[in-house]
Amino acid sequence: MQKIGVFVCWCGSNIAATVDVRKLVEAAKHEPGVVYAADYQYMCSASGQQLIKDAVANYGLTGVVVCSCSPRMHEATFRKAAQSAGLNPYMLEIANIREHCSWIHKDVESATEKAVILMRAAVAKVNLNVSLTAGKSAVVKRALVIGGGIAGIQSALDIAEAGYNVDIVEKKPTIGGKMAQLDKTFPTLDCAACILTPKMVEAASDERIRIYSYSEVESVSGFVGNFTVKIRKKSRFVEEDLCTGCGLCAEKCPSRKTGNEFNLGMDKRGAVYIPFAQAVPKLAVIDPAACLHFKTGKCGLCAKNCQAKAINFDKKDEIVEEKYGAIVVATGFNPIDPSPFGELGYSRYPDVITSLELERIMNAAGPTGGVLLRPSDKAHPKKIVFVQCVGSRGLRGCDKPYCSKICCMYTAKHAMLIREKYPDTEVSVFYIDVRTPGKNFDEFYRRAVEQYGVHYIKGQVGKVAENAGKLVVHGSDLIMNEQVEIEADLVVLAVAIEPDESARKLATMLTASMDTNDFFTEAHPKLRPVESPTAGVFLSGVCQGPKDIPETVSQASAAAAKVVGLLSKDQLTCNPCVAHSDELLCNGCSACEKVCPYGAITYQDKEVNDHGKREVRRLAFVNEAVCQGCGACTVACPSGAMDLKGFTNRQIMAEVDAICR
Amino acid sequence: MQVEKFTPKIVAFCCNWCSYAGADLAGTGRMQYPENVKIIRVPCSCRVNPSFILRAFQRGADGVIICGCHPGDCHYTSGNYFARRRMTLLFGMLDFLGIERARTRVEWVSAAEGARFASVMNDFVQKVAALGPNRRLGDLRCRDSKEVEK
Ligand code: FES
Numbered sequence: 001m002q003k004i005g006v007f008v009c010w011c012g013s014n015i016a017a018t019v020d021v022r023k024l025v026e027a028a029k030h031e032p033g034v035v036y037a038a039d040y041q042y043m044c045s046a047s048g049q050q051l052i053k054d055a056v057a058n059y060g061l062t063g064v065v066v067c068s069c070s071p072r073m074h075e076a077t078f079r080k081a082a083q084s085a086g087l088n089p090y091m092l093e094i095a096n097i098r099e100h101c102s103w104i105h106k107d108v109e110s111a112t113e114k115a116v117i118l119m120r121a122a123v124a125k126v127n128l129n130v131s132l133t134a135g136k137s138a139v140v141k142r143a144l145v146i147g148g149g150i151a152g153i154q155s156a157l158d159i160a161e162a163g164y165n166v167d168i169v170e171k172k173p174t175i176g177g178k179m180a181q182l183d184k185t186f187p188t189l190d191c192a193a194c195i196l197t198p199k200m201v202e203a204a205s206d207e208r209i210r211i212y213s214y215s216e217v218e219s220v221s222g223f224v225g226n227f228t229v230k231i232r233k234k235s236r237f238v239e240e241d242l243c244t245g246c247g248l249c250a251e252k253c254p255s256r257k258t259g260n261e262f263n264l265g266m267d268k269r270g271a272v273y274i275p276f277a278q279a280v281p282k283l284a285v286i287d288p289a290a291c292l293h294f295k296t297g298k299c300g301l302c303a304k305n306c307q308a309k310a311i312n313f314d315k316k317d318e319i320v321e322e323k324y325g326a327i328v329v330a331t332g333f334n335p336i337d338p339s340p341f342g343e344l345g346y347s348r349y350p351d352v353i354t355s356l357e358l359e360r361i362m363n364a365a366g367p368t369g370g371v372l373l374r375p376s377d378k379a380h381p382k383k384i385v386f387v388q389c390v391g392s393r394g395l396r397g398c399d400k401p402y403c404s405k406i407c408c409m410y411t412a413k414h415a416m417l418i419r420e421k422y423p424d425t426e427v428s429v430f431y432i433d434v435r436t437p438g439k440n441f442d443e444f445y446r447r448a449v450e451q452y453g454v455h456y457i458k459g460q461v462g463k464v465a466e467n468a469g470k471l472v473v474h475g476s477d478l479i480m481n482e483q484v485e486i487e488a489d490l491v492v493l494a495v496a497i498e499p500d501e502s503a504r505k506l507a508t509m510l511t512a513s514m515d516t517n518d519f520f521t522e523a524h525p526k527l528r529p530v531e532s533p534t535a536g537v538f539l540s541g542v543c544q545g546p547k548d549i550p551e552t553v554s555q556a557s558a559a560a561a562k563v564v565g566l567l568s569k570d571q572l573t574c575n576p577c578v579a580h581s582d583e584l585l586c587n588g589c590s591a592c593e594k595v596c597p598y599g600a601i602t603y604q605d606k607e608v609n610d611h612g613k614r615e616v617r618r619l620a621f622v623n624e625a626v627c628q629g630c631g632a633c634t635v636a637c638p639s640g641a642m643d644l645k646g647f648t649n650r651q652i653m654a655e656v657d658a659i660c661r
Numbered sequence: 662m663q664v665e666k667f668t669p670k671i672v673a674f675c676c677n678w679c680s681y682a683g684a685d686l687a688g689t690g691r692m693q694y695p696e697n698v699k700i701i702r703v704p705c706s707c708r709v710n711p712s713f714i715l716r717a718f719q720r721g722a723d724g725v726i727i728c729g730c731h732p733g734d735c736h737y738t739s740g741n742y743f744a745r746r747r748m749t750l751l752f753g754m755l756d757f758l759g760i761e762r763a764r765t766r767v768e769w770v771s772a773a774e775g776a777r778f779a780s781v782m783n784d785f786v787q788k789v790a791a792l793g794p795n796r797r798l799g800d801l802r803c804r805d806s807k808e809v810e811k
Pocket of ligand 1: 676677678679680704705706707728729730735736737740741
């Protein structure tokens, strides 16, 4: 029989004003197992906690019930107090008589009655509590960063700087991500490559950082501190340790039909190519879909010309398996394809382009060498119209409901840069709202309007049409309250950004949750913004929500700090409230294994002694370090062998009984 | 004999991560709902064994509600889907036994939906109250002797 102490908190007047605490204490004294009951003004205060400790010592308590605020608030506090009194922390339960009683009721009599019942249920539960010990698991001191854009690079650099090993897995042949494609960055207008490429080089040369480029995560198993990840190293058909990145193969390649991804298909690349001049790692890669050798079995010009003998057409994908203590997700984003917005004519008119395409056109390393030429006839556009919020903040089928956050600022940047370089160009911007909530952002936007004379029109664009060989943008001007038509040589769409398409598959592998837009969800929207709800998985950059570069970098560093905090521990304490299978009841049917979302249940043949009968049986076995304690298996088990520690069938039944008594 | 106003006994199973937190938020926001709702905390809606519900009805509960995270939001990814499927089967069977559909319910309440928690409970209590006491499954042997005498 337990010896239970019941402690009733007044919470000042928060509880005591609605619940008759004295009555509650008296009622507690009559509950089975209760040997001591008391009330106190603030149980969570140091003296309140002392009350528990003293009672444990004086009355030899084996169990404690605290009637107070929500267990989500102070369960940990009180369990620590119990522990310091020499009690197993899991011998303590909370009756939530504040959030679930005193705060939501007004009538003292009925609220007290309810509080008594809640107390009763907690006492009934504690009568069945047993000591639980949390297991320990070792922490693998290596982190994995998935995605090699600025977010992933920054996280990796910070983790490495703290002295831990870290691997970057990037699915493209080079790290750098979207930022590598940008020309200038707002609001300082410094050149993206000049600030990014040194970081790429730094990551590549740091001995603690290993870069798996052109690689993808195949599978993830394990748990915080001990993830096992399989990585597919896609074949480049080039030996990585031989290739010097000289680029001769790319020069000699006769196939010139494939759109260059780095320039968004605005120029062509060979079947063997180096993504861009500053690529890291600077290695050639063969695109088998374009390569003549793979199509016809002939050619092989690259192999003939390669002095390093690096070309290997027979190279296969390789799967490597690594162990990690923590994982950072930094999968980033893609601009959406604006073709479904037929009225804007993106797929009809070559001179309707996206902002990222404009970014490449303005970049000195881009398809036009940095000269502003429009795609159709390579002429200088004299009239440029920007259309904001294409696919953002909309409720139509292909729209994204959210604000993509970066478009207002990059459009101001583009407009400003164009007016600066080509003062004779007329620039107009159709916008719904201009959002500039960042340091020096509004000043930047105002400069575009006031100093550079960019013409901002508040209103939406109805359609882009062609009239006598000229593009005409039809829109509304909400301020002048009129319809406007503007001729344009070039139309630039500020399209929405969406999470990378790999994110959903990855979320499933990591059992990390996502919102309806496929952005990863954080553990708490305000207080834990860089952790995913899955322990050991952290979020960095746009995979969690639209962000600009400074924000991405801060989040990346924050995620790295969390990772370092985790890796600095040698061992982690596991949650002891895990599933447990009764050997004598288990019939090895696999029902539990099928519902376990973590793969925590395995089967083993084991000899059991069933009332004197010895036999070898196939039994379910729960890996306590992997089990998260959801309890799905306990219900699936047809023989009642599975139970959940801390929330056993008997405990919950006892609560039901106490409530219905 | 004086007829007392019938106040149903309601047992609410709330998952720790969403609905229990939602109930806490209802409390923090001082949103009123009837005293006869008593909450039992479970780690996830999928922890709720059909036998708990049967037991509650046998012991004289008049309504049982299970609250979990919204589909797709379960802390354990898929627990609420299990709960939904299991409860669909169970509630169908209970209906067959004479425990009306309105006495059983599954609701999704997130940690941010305090107001929704309160309104769900108000609505549920009202519907159950309208049905009167659960006489069908209430097992007399399970009840207090005092109550049997009544
Ligand atoms: S944790 Fe809420 S339903 Fe699973």
